[in-house]
Amino acid sequence: MTSVVERLRGDRTAFSVEFFPPRDEADEAILWRSVRELEGYDPAYMSITYGAGGTSRDGTIRSIARVATETTLVPMAHLTAVNHSVAELRNVIGWYAAVGVRNILALRGDPPGDPYGEWIPHPDGLNYAEELVELVRSLGDFCVGVSAFPYGHPRSADLDADTKYLVRKLNAGADFAIAQLFFEADDFLRLRDRVAATGCEAMVIPGIMPLTTPRTLRKTIELSGAQAPRWLLDRLEPLSGDAKAFRAEGLDVVTELGERLIAEGVPDLHFYTFNRSKATRELITRLNLVPARVPPG
Ligand SMILES: Cc1cc2nc3c(=O)[nH]c(=O)nc-3n(C[C@H](O)[C@H](O)[C@H](O)COP(=O)(O)OP(=O)(O)OC[C@H]3O[C@@H](n4cnc5c(N)ncnc54)[C@H](O)[C@@H]3O)c2cc1C
Numbered sequence: 001m002t003s004v005v006e007r008l009r010g011d012r013t014a015f016s017v018e019f020f021p022p023r024d025e026a027d028e029a030i031l032w033r034s035v036r037e038l039e040g041y042d043p044a045y046m047s048i049t050y051g052a053g054g055t056s057r058d059g060t061i062r063s064i065a066r067v068a069t070e071t072t073l074v075p076m077a078h079l080t081a082v083n084h085s086v087a088e089l090r091n092v093i094g095w096y097a098a099v100g101v102r103n104i105l106a107l108r109g110d111p112p113g114d115p116y117g118e119w120i121p122h123p124d125g126l127n128y129a130e131e132l133v134e135l136v137r138s139l140g141d142f143c144v145g146v147s148a149f150p151y152g153h154p155r156s157a158d159l160d161a162d163t164k165y166l167v168r169k170l171n172a173g174a175d176f177a178i179a180q181l182f183f184e185a186d187d188f189l190r191l192r193d194r195v196a197a198t199g200c201e202a203m204v205i206p207g208i209m210p211l212t213t214p215r216t217l218r219k220t221i222e223l224s225g226a227q228a229p230r231w232l233l234d235r236l237e238p239l240s241g242d243a244k245a246f247r248a249e250g251l252d253v254v255t256e257l258g259e260r261l262i263a264e265g266v267p268d269l270h271f272y273t274f275n276r277s278k279a280t281r282e283l284i285t286r287l288n289l290v291p292a293r294v295p296p297g
Contacts, residue, residue, distance in 0.1 A: 001068070001074070001075075001100050001101070001102040002074045002102075003074075003102055003103055003143035003175075004016075004044065004045045004074065004076055004103045004143050004145065004175070004176065005143050005175045005176065005203070006143075007044040007045055007074055008044055008176070008203060008205075008267040008268050012289075013261075013262045013265075013266055013267065013268065013269060013289060014043075014044035014267065014268045014269075014289070015041075015043055015044065015268065015269045015270075015271060015280075015284050015287075015289045016043050016044045016045045016046065016047070016076075016205075016268055016269075016270045016271070017038055017043050017046050017047070017270075017271050017273050017277075017280060018046075018047045018048075018049065018207075018270060018271065018272050018273060019031055019034070019035070019046065019047070019048050019049070019063075019273060019275050020048065020049045020051075020274075020275060021048055021049065021050075021051060021056050021057075021059030021060040021062075021063055022059055022063065022275075023055075023056070023059070027275070030275055030276070031063065031275050033277075034273065034275055034276055034277040035067065035071060035073070035277075036071075037277040037278075037281065038073075038273075038277045038280065038281065039071055039072060039073055041281065041284060041290055041291070042072075042291045043073065044074065044268055045073070045074040045075070045076045045103060046067060046073045046074070046075060046076065047075075047076040047077070047078060047103075047105060047270075048060050048063050048064045048067070048075075048076075048077060048078065049078045050077070050078040050079050050080050050107070050109070052080075052082055052083070052109070052110075052112040052113075053083075053112070057092075060077065060078070061077075061092070061095055061096075061099075064077045064096070064099070064101055065095075065099035065100075065101075068099050068100040068101050069099065069100065074103065075100075075101050075103065076101070076103035076104065076105055076145065077096050077101045077103070077104055077105070078104075078105040078107060079092060079093070079096075079104055079105070079106055079107065079132065079136070080107045080108065080109025080132075081107070081108050081109055081121070081122070081125055081126040081127075081129070081131070081132050082108075082109035082110070082111070082112060082122075083112065083122055083125075084122055084125055084126075085122050085123075085124035085125050086124055086125060086126065086135065087124065089125070089126070089132065089135060090135070090139065093135070093136055093139050093140075093142075094139070097139070097140050097142075102141065102142055102143060103142065103143045103144075103145070104136050104142050104143075104144055104145070105144075105145040105146070105147070105178065106129055106132040106133045106136050106144050106145070106146055106169075106174065107129055107132070107146070107147055108126070108127075108128055108129040108132070115154075116154060119155075128165070128169070129146055129147070129169050130165070130168050130169040130172045133146060133169050133172045133173050133174050134172050134173060136173075137172075137173035143175050144173060144174045144175055145174060145175065145176045145177065145178055146166070146169045146170060146174045146176075146177050146178075147177065147178060147179075147180060148166050148177035148178065148179045148180065148191060148195075148204060149162060149166075149179070149180045149191075149225070150179055150180065150182040150187045150188050150190070150191040150224075150226075151180075151182065151187065151224060151225055151226040152225075153225075154225045159194065163194045163195065163198065166195065167195060167198045167200045170195070170200050170202040171200065174202060175202060175203070176202055176203040176204070176205055177195070177202060177203070177204050177205065178205045178207055178270050179191060179204060179205065179206050179207050180207060180223060180224060180225070181207055181208075181209050181220045181223045181224045181272070182206070182207075182224055182226070183220075183224065183226070183228055183229050183232055184229065184257070185257055185260035185261050185264065187226075188204075188206045188261065188266075189264055191204060192204045203267050203268075204266075205266065205267060205268045205269075205270050206261050206266055206268075206269060206270065207270045207272060208254060208257070208258065208269050208270060208271050208272065208283075209223075209254070209271075209272045210250070210251065210254055210271065210272075210273075210279035210280060210282075210283055211236065211250030211251070211253055211254055212246075212247045212250055212251065212279045213243070213246065213247070213250075214236075214240045214246065216250070216274070217236055217250070232253065235249055235253060236249060236250060236253070247279075251279065251282060251283060251286075254283055255283060255286045255287060258283065258286075258287045259287065262287060262289075269284075269287070269289065271283070271284075
């Protein structure tokens with residue numbers, strides 16, 4: 001099974017896609033239609049997020065197993081330490097390995113119900129993503145990624161502390177980091193520079209949200225943990241009542257962001273797809289990220 005790092009070794013910027021586990025049969029159908037629509041575009045890898053509770057966690061394991069066994073995609077499974085003992089984490093990692101998943105995004109996760117609430121570790125569990133990176137690496141030949149935060153993680157005291165712990169988890173055995181959502185290319189590039197300035201050579205990958213609706217804009221602002229710049233709100237907010245115009249302008253904004261990041265030599269654009277493929281397909285086409293062998297149309 002190919003690793004994410006092997007897939008990102010080329011000279012050109014690649015693209016990858018992120019999904020969440022389906023909640024019901026209707027969700028499942030949407031997810032699989034999108035997976036099949038994107039498969040022919042040959043994304044570098046496809047990831048599935050890991051939820052806070054039982055059913056959603058089963059959904060991640062089931063779906064990623066299906067990706068590994070029934071598609072040509074390179075699967076990456078997310079895993080968090082939330083409400084898990086070390087024994088349970090070992091079990092999940094064992095499941096991933098058993099179905100052929102070699103790539104894991106190792107995360108601490110948020111307290112269920114309140115992402116800004118106090119972190120309470122499982123009595124037999126882990127405290128930080130760094131420990132999960134070490135655990136995954138100790139259990140087999142995995143390619144491991146971690147998360148990074150262009151504006152700093154909401155719980156970090158300042159950017160210096162944030163960078164210190166990010167680099168610690170990379171040095172603990174992670175091969176790359178995927179960045180949380182951000183608004184301007186420079187916000188991401190400053191994060192990349194902070195990591196590089198420590199001497200750490202791990203890849204840092206930007207996370208990209210197709211801004212197709214006011215909801216995706218709100219979600220981007222919420223997840224980024226920062227205030228949206230005035231120029232962005234001025235471009236999109238007046239179009240809130242016109243779905244078509246909002247989508248067109250939103251995709252222009254994301255195309256401009258992607259062009260700048262590609263010019264800066266990022267290895268990969270990681271798209272948060274919300275389990276739909278249309279906007280991502282449009283963006284990768286506009287950004288010339290579609291491999292030559294994919295027929296047009
Ligand atoms: C690309 C991406 C994908 C994600 N996927 C998921 C998902 O699938 N499921 C999900 O639930 N959540 C997901 N998240 C959200 C993530 O779980 C939360 O943001 C969580 O709050 C932080 O996780 P982390 O792995 O960055 O934590 P950590 O790296 O452990 O950091 C948490 C905080 O502790 C600090 N810290 C780290 N180590 C130490 C130390 N040794 N001593 C003191 N302080 C320390 C850090 O600076 C930071 O402030 C994702 C985030 C991103 C960016």
